[in-house]
Amino acid sequence: MLKRNLLIPQRVGNFKCPLIQEFLATGQYGNAARQLLNSGVPFNQSYLYLSNCPEALIEYFNLLIKEVYMSDAPRKKVICNLYVNILLPQYLVLSPADREPLIAKFIDFVKQNKDFIEKRVLYKSIRECNFLTLLRECYLIFGDYTEYLRLYFEYCNYAAITIDEFNRLMNLICNIPLNEQQILFKSFPLSFMKFIMRNWRTFNRRPTCDPIFPAICDIIFAEPMDMEAVNLLQPIMEKMYTRGKDGGTHSNAQRNLYYILLARTNDQQKMEDYYKNSQWLKLPHDFLLRWLKRRGMETLASQFCAHLFDRHYLAVTYSVIAANKEKSIRPVLDLLTSLLNDAEDRRECWLRALETTSNMKKKDNASDESDGWRTLLETAVTSCVLTLDDIFPIMPENMSIDSFQSTILNAIKEYQTDNSAAVHRIDQFINRASSQRELISRGTQLRVELDPLQQCALCKQSIYKDRFLVFPCYHTVHIKCLLSNMNLFYTAPEMLNLISLTSKAAKSESANKLLSEYISRSCPICGELSVRVLDKDFILKEEVEAREMWKLD
Structure with a gap:
């Protein structure tokens, strides 16, 4: 360190400092600092006086911090920041063994005075001295977990990180913003991500869905795909994105990513379970369909659409594309006879399949494609999905x-x-x-019960002595009595008509029926039916309508 070679006078400014020269010359820096304080030398003059003797200046600051008058917050803030700038460079000339206890004391100093230390100044001084361990500790003291984790993983040995150490780091990771968590997990090498996935169940605090989403994307979309990482990842994603464990609610993008993983590994059983999940129907499917098409997975795309009630036509379209690539009708036939066999629109799907694959029927008779199309046509008819009328227009002439x-x-x-x-x-x-x-x-025959002593309402004789009429009002009259007194009940035209019917009734049974109907229109005593006849016939309108309904032309 730079030391003063000139003689130091016995005074500082206007203040006398006896023995100050001897203390500095003999290395008694603590006594020199104490002498300055006892002499009442102002801080700014003491700082300038000892600026070329850092050892004495450090001792001076140590004494200042312990003084009672340092309770003045603004003054203490200035002194603490100056102390940091002066103290840290002194550690550079020390050996690591000598430096370690001093670093520990410095950390205690920062913890006690963190409210007065400007962390920006502190971080800058530590970086200039390249004390990375001290810098990480200061990040923790001031709660800068993001900076701490960045520095930790920048210089760490990933292979040396244990489960306990990762548990400690996860407690810090959970305290930083989500976007910083995603950046951090994405920066991990694949070997460390395998370590995390391999020990997933043993961690006290596991990462949730959102922070690891970008890192999972890198694993799933990698070319070529690391199968070891995928095999470790699949059970974790199954729990997180389908069973609702280890992550809470999930976005559509995360569920779509799980399907892409199943598609890349071609796990048919897991995909069937995925289709049965009720949440799957609520997803936006266009992204997955575009991805499957870009990857050339038209068969999976057709299976995907077959499970959507409004995408059956699109399922047929994708299966036809797959059939053209494979030069075989098998993808179309498998789709129609299995996944769409119970669909409500299966007839329309069969017709669409036959129409969109009609180019195959133009092949030569010996062509496998032409034979496949004929098989598709025959299956459509033999399975009773289509009728002969449906297939005749599209049958090839040479079939x-x-x-x-x-x-x-x-x-x-x-x-x-x-x-x-x-x-x-x-x-x-x-x-x-x-x-x-x-x-x-x-008509319906009506029965009526009469009193054995019932009398004719006109002649007052027993009703059973001659033919008689019974009305719904239970009045009874002899027919001959009614005809004898018809001038009382009928008008002149009605009487003429009645006389005519009477003469005809003697000759014809049908006229006798008409006579009975004419006479029975209304009761001669109370006129009951004559009132009803205004809106109700003997044959009801409902009976007439029923008769017309059964009439065959």
Whole structure:
């Protein structure tokens, strides 16, 4: 260190400092600092006086910090920051063994006075001296966990990190912002990510979905894909993104990423479980479909769309693309006969498949593609999804009708059976209609119970002595009595009509029925039916409508 070679006077400014020269010359820096304080030399003059003797200046600051008057916060802040700038460079000339206890004391000093130390000044001084261990400790003291973790992982040996050490680091990682967590996990080498995934269950505090999402993306989208990392990652993602464990709620992007992992590993069983998850139907599917198409996974894309009730046509389209690539109709046939076999629009899907693969039927007869298309056509008919009327317009001219011989025979048999059943049913309807018309025309017979002593309302004789009429009001009259007194109940035209019907009734049974109906229109005593006849016939309107319904033209 630089030391003063000139003689130091016995005074500082206007203040006398006896023995100050001897103390500095003999290395009694503590006594020299004490002498300055006892002499009442102001701080600024003492600082300038000892600036060329750092050892004495450090002792001076140590004494200042312990003084009672240092309770003045602004003054203490200035002195603490100056102390930091002066003290740290002194450690550079010391050996690591001598420096270690001094560093520990300095850390205690920072902890006690962190409210007065400007951390920006402190960090700058430590970086200039390259005391990285001290810098990490200061980051922890001031709560700068992000800077601490960056510095830690920048110079650390990842292979030497133990489970306990990672648990300690995770407690710090959880206290930094989410974007910083993502940057940190993304910066980890693949070997360390394997260490994390391998010991996932043993950690006290595991990373959640969001912080590790970018790091997982790097693993899944890597080319070529590291299968060891993927095998370690898959059970973790299954718990996090499908079972709702180790991470809480998940975004659509995270669930889509899990499907991409399954697609890249071609795990069909896990994909089927994924399709059955109710949350999967709520996802936006366009991103996954575009990714599958870019990767040339049209077969998976068709399976994907087949599980969506509104994407069946698109499923057929992707299966046709896969069939053209493979030069085989098998992807289309598998899709239609398995995943779309129970779909409500399966007929439309079959027609779309046949139309979009129609280019295959133009191949030569010996072509496998042409044979495959014919197989698709025959399967559509033999499985009773399409009828002969559906397939005749798209059949190739050189395709023999013998391929559908069994289908045609079955169709004819079914037609004959259905036709016989239909004819028999029509005959039943005709017979039933005739019976109904007869019942409606005849009407329903009404029964009435009369008193054995019932009398004619006109002649007051027993009603049973002659033919009589009974009205719904229970008035009874002899027919001959009614005809004898018809001038009381009928108008002149009505009487003429009644006389005519009476003469006809003697000759014809049908006229006798008309006569009975005419006479029975209303009760001659109370006129009950004459009131009802205004809005109600003897044959009800409902009966007339029922009769018309069974009428066959």
